[in-house]
Amino acid sequence: MASTTTHPVLGTRALNRATLARQLLLSRAEMSAEGAVTHLLGLQAQNVKPPYFQLHARLTGFRPAELAGLMESREVVRMVTMRSTIHTHTAHDALTLRPLVQPARDREVNYFRKGLVGVDLDRLAGRARGFVESAPRTMGEIREELLREWPDADPQSLSVAARCRLPLVQVTPRGVWGRSGQVRLTTAENWLGRPAGEAQPVDDVVLRYLAAFGPASVKDMQIWAGLTRLREAFERLRPGLAVFRDENGVELFDLPDAPRPDPETPAPPRFLPEFDNLLLSHADRTRVVAPEIKGRTWTGNQAHCTLLVDGFVAGLWKLEGTVLTVELFGRVSKAQEEEIVAEGERVIADMGEGGVRGGAGASVRFGATRHA
DSSP, rough: OOOOOOOOOOOHHHHHHHHHHHOOOOOOOOHHHHHHHHTOEEOOSSSSSSHHHHTTTTTTTTTTTHHHHHHHTTTEEEEEEGGOEEEEHHHHHHHHHHHHHHHHHHHHHTTTTTGGGOOOOOHHHHHHHHHHHHHHHHHHHHHHHHHHHHHTHHHHHHHHHHHHSOOEEEOOOOOOTTTOOOOEEEEEEHHHSSSSOOOOOOOHHHHHHHHHHHHHHHHHHHHTTTOOHHHHHHHHGGGGSEEOOOOOOEEEEEOOOOOOOTTTOOOOOEEEEOOOOGGGGSGGGTTTTTGTTTTTEEEEEEOOOOEEEEEEEEEEEEETTTEEEEEEESOHHHHHHHHHHHHHHHHHHHSSSOOOTTTTTEEEEEEEEBBO
């Protein structure tokens, strides 16, 4: 292992600007929605609307209809992958990233073994697969089908086992902007009309992760993926990577030619939805969330929508119709307030219900804390 004095140190602002650049948040990218979903290795999608807001914050000219069209044409899908959470992935990544994280899903089943006494998991997976491939099913319907064979098993444990053992996708209209639908599931192979591929090589995914979230430590990627034992992959790749340290001495890896902007590069305000992967994909989140506001972006298990100012989380927001309300954690300058309003008006115009920039009733409102 190299000496801690060998590698350059990246301070918090340097890490912040580098990560924002990879995340397409320093300036909006001229990129298709499908290209962005690929680059970002998927979009956290615990709720229906966040993927749309994630792309709006990152892409020039993005409108919800673009991602909705990809959902309806089955070029992107919603499924459980990293961290056992729902993500919106391209069809290719759905079929090849899920096999990569399958060992973590298999371990997840072990937490429910008490409710699965006497249940043959291979037989369960086979029966569930046949059931959901005959027609998309709700989780309740899957549970009832499995209880017919294992009536003494715990119903929730049966559901978890099916979700973990099978690559289940949520079929449309669920996930389509402006439409609603109950969660119904089938297998990725059935929905996409082709078999799952081999798992993406872990070394390739490390490089993709660094391109979207770097510079990063081994533990950072393990947090993002919900996997363990990734050190070997980083060590194999070490000769071709740039290596740094953070201010705490933690070793960070990066692609040699990836952008690492000047720490004083301006970072415009951005309105991020709940569960944005920017806030969830590093072990040390201080590159985006200052220690003094840790915990303020969550209530229980529910994440709030967050506002970035100068690249860091600076407040919360919510959009109701054509009114966007901002609650700042501290004071901002008058110039920053004006930038927040301009960006908020853009969100209302593009993403609000009937929003038209400058239209009647459209407004950005602040709580008590505003500018210095």
